[in-house]
Amino acid sequence: MPSTQTSTPVAIPAVSPRLLATAAGVTGVMLLLAYLVAFDQGGLSQSGMYLHELMHDGRHLLGVPCH
Numbered sequence: 001m002p003s004t005q006t007s008t009p010v011a012i013p014a015v016s017p018r019l020l021a022t023a024a025g026v027t028g029v030m031l032l033l034a035y036l037v038a039f040d041q042g043g044l045s046q047s048g049m050y051l052h053e054l055m056h057d058g059r060h061l062l063g064v065p066c067h
Helices: 017-038 050-062
Strands: none
Touching: 017 050
């Protein structure tokens, strides 16, 4: 028996490349910030522990051990 149901096309919204680039950029900045606050122990700064000292209070506020 042939089916009497008709299928309707589903519209899939297109995501613009500009939106994808913006989302990727924001995600990258947030990941870099999370790394700097939580894990950097002076490895990125070439002249000492400037980033570590800058993010030190943020580490303790978030409960991340740093020493």
